[in-house]
Amino acid sequence: MKNRYQSSFSQDTTLISKLFNLLEIVFPGAELTTLAEQARKLGAAWEDASIPFVRFDNDGSLIAHVGVLEIPMRLMGENAIVGGVHAVCTHPDYRRRGYYREIMNEVLDYCDKRYETLVLTTSNPEYYQPFGFRFIQEHSFTTSINSEGSVNETRLLNINNIDDVRLLHRLLETRAPVSNIVGIVNEKPLFLVNEATRPMYYFPDLDTIACMSIQDNELKLYDLVAPKIFPLQELVQRIPQPIQSCSIYFSPDSLNTEAQASPEMLDGDSHLMVRGTFTPESQKFMIPRSARC
Structure with missing residues (x-):
């Protein structure tokens, strides 16, 4: 039997525009429409990647x-396929009526049959703890560098x-x-939504985007x-500006550098919430900014 709230962007062609209307109301200033449109132009459409679970009002509006x-x-x-829960929202006029709980229960029933691990990031962890999500502390990493700068071997x-684009x-x-x-x-x-409107630097001789x-x-x-992760020093010596320190927002185990780990939440309040098995839980790490949902 079909789930009550699971829908399809392909079967309901009006759903994507209704969703972004709702997202703009719930997350004003986040520019999610702009980010998604940029990703679409680059070949990654939101509706091809995400499965929507939705509730409509009697007049057909998405709530x-x-x-x-x-x-x-x-x-x-x-290697593992992890489920990502994202774009969780309820129209302000329809809150405290149990709609969020009803949809989340169906989402978890769907996900538990498919994924051992679910992740999300949020500034409101208390919304997800009742559904079995737990907060996991992430870390950033800092290291000293003594680089006076060199010939520029990068380009935007x-x-x-x-x-x-290719x-x-x-x-x-x-x-x-x-x-x-x-x-x-x-x-x-996720990468294109999160990063395509930010500067990305290409190191031609390393075939690496940073x-x-x-x-x-x-x-x-x-x-x-990149097809291969090079040591941090290889990157730094190709940057023209002097560099005295580096803050790394992912585990630096492949960078061949010693770095000091410090507890940190990206953007100050991006709590990582996990449900199910998460094998790195006891490690110091951060999910890269490009893969956060």
């Missing part, structure tokens, strides 16, 4: 949604250039996990997309 997508991960050296990726797709399809503790393999939709920024001689490294 609540929970999305489920799949995230291919490397966890403690093993241009997502309006078809050759750069390059991005190739590397996403063939990427090595940035970490064997928690890494991502062959995933596009999601990074530099401020006050500090390199902030959020993700690397």
Whole structure:
């Protein structure tokens, strides 16, 4: 028997526009429509990646949604398909009526038959604890670097250039996990939603894309997309600016560098919530920014 709330973007062609209308109301300023449209232009449509669980009002308007997508991960050296719960929202006029609980119960029934692990990130962890999700502390990593800068051997990726788009797709399809503790393999939709409107730097001789920024001689490294992960020093010596320190927002076990781990939540309040088995739970790690949902 078909689930009560599970729907389909392909069978209901009006659903995607109704969803983004709701998301703009619930998350004003998040620019989710813009992010999703950019990802769509680059070849990763929201409706191809996410399974919607929705509730409508009597007049056909969308009043609540929970999305489920799949995230291919490397966890403690093993490949796994993890379920990602995302875009959880209820219209403000319809809250405290039990709609969220009803949909989440169906979502969990669906997911428990398919995934050993569910993940999500939220600024409101208390909403998910009643459903068996638990908070797991993540860590960032810092290391000192003494680089005076060099000849520039990087360039900004241009997502309006078809050759750069093909390059991005190739590397996403063939990427090595940035970490064997928690890494991502062959995933596009989340990456493109999370990163395509941010600067991405290409290191041609390393065939590597870096999601990074530099401020006050500090390199902030959020993700690397490459068939092979090179040591951190290999990246730094190709950056023209002087670098004195590096903050790494994923486990640096593949970077051949010593780094100090510190508890941190990305963006200050991005709590990682997990349900089910999560083999890296006792390790120090952070899910890369590009794969957070």
